[in-house]
Amino acid sequence: MMVDKAKETDLKVDLRERIILTSLDAFRKNGIKSITMDDIAALLKISKRTLYEIFQDKETLLKECILYHQQYVQKALTQLVNESSDVLEVILKCYQGSIEMYNKVNKSFFEDIKKYPKVHEMIKKNKEKDNKVVIDFLKKGVDQGLFRKDINFEIIHFLLREQMDLLAVKALNEFPFLEVYESIMLTYLRGISTEKGIRELDEFMEEFRKKRSEENKYS
Numbered sequence: 001m002m003v004d005k006a007k008e009t010d011l012k013v014d015l016r017e018r019i020i021l022t023s024l025d026a027f028r029k030n031g032i033k034s035i036t037m038d039d040i041a042a043l044l045k046i047s048k049r050t051l052y053e054i055f056q057d058k059e060t061l062l063k064e065c066i067l068y069h070q071q072y073v074q075k076a077l078t079q080l081v082n083e084s085s086d087v088l089e090v091i092l093k094c095y096q097g098s099i100e101m102y103n104k105v106n107k108s109f110f111e112d113i114k115k116y117p118k119v120h121e122m123i124k125k126n127k128e129k130d131n132k133v134v135i136d137f138l139k140k141g142v143d144q145g146l147f148r149k150d151i152n153f154e155i156i157h158f159l160l161r162e163q164m165d166l167l168a169v170k171a172l173n174e175f176p177f178l179e180v181y182e183s184i185m186l187t188y189l190r191g192i193s194t195e196k197g198i199r200e201l202d203e204f205m206e207e208f209r210k211k212r213s214e215e216n217k218y219s
Contacts, residue, residue: 016054017068019044024065031108032062033115059116066119070126087141088189088197092204095185099178107177131157138192146197153192160188 022043026035037058041051055061077094084090114120135157141147163184167177189201 032112
C-alpha cells in the first residue's frame with residue numbers, strides 16, 4: 001500500500017513537471033494570452049479536471065512556469081560562473097544565451113505577463129532581490145581590471161533595468177526586438193569597460209557574429 005502511494009506521488013510530481021514544461025514552451029511560442037487551459041490539457045492529452053487538480057488557474061500555472069525557469073537559470077548560472085575565467089566572460093555567455101532564447105520567444109509573451117498581476121509582482125520583487133548580487137558581481141569586474149573604477153554600478157544597473165523594461169513594451173513596435181536588445185547591452189558593457197574589457201568584448205562579439213552569420217546562411 002505504501003509502495004503504491006509513493007508511486008502515485010512520483011507520478012503526480014512527474015505530471016506536474018510535464019505540465020510546466022509544456023505550458024512554458026506553449027506560452028513562449030504563442031504568447032500567454034492566446035494559450036488557454038483547454039489548449040494545455042489537449043497538448044498533454046489529459047483531462048481539464050486533472051489539470052485543474054494540479055493548478056487551480058492559469059495565473060497559478062504561469063507563476064510556476066516562471067519559477068521553474070528562474071531555478072533553471074540559477075543552476076545554469078552557477079555552473080557558468082564555476083567554468084568561466086572572469087566576470088565579463090560570464091556576462092557575455094549569458095548575453096549569448098539570452099539572444100538564443102529571445103529568438104524562440106513570441107514578442108507578445110513579455111507584454112502578456114503584465115496582465116497577470118501576481119506573476120508580474122513576483123518578477124519585479126525577484127529583480128529587486130537580485131540587484132545587490134548583480135552589483136557585487138559587476139564590482140568583481142573592477143578587481144579583475146575589466147570594468148572602470150569610476151562607475152557607480154547602482155546607478156548604471158538601475159538605468160539598464162529601466163531600458164529593459166521599456167524594451168518589453170515600446171521598442172517592439174518600432175524596431176526588431178533583438179536589434180534593440182543588442183544595442184542596449186553592448187552600449188552598456190562598452191561604457192563600463194576598461195581597454196582590457198573592451199578588447200575581450202570585441203573579440204567575443206566578432207566570434208559570436210561570425211557564428212550567427214554562418215548559422216543564418218544555412219537556416
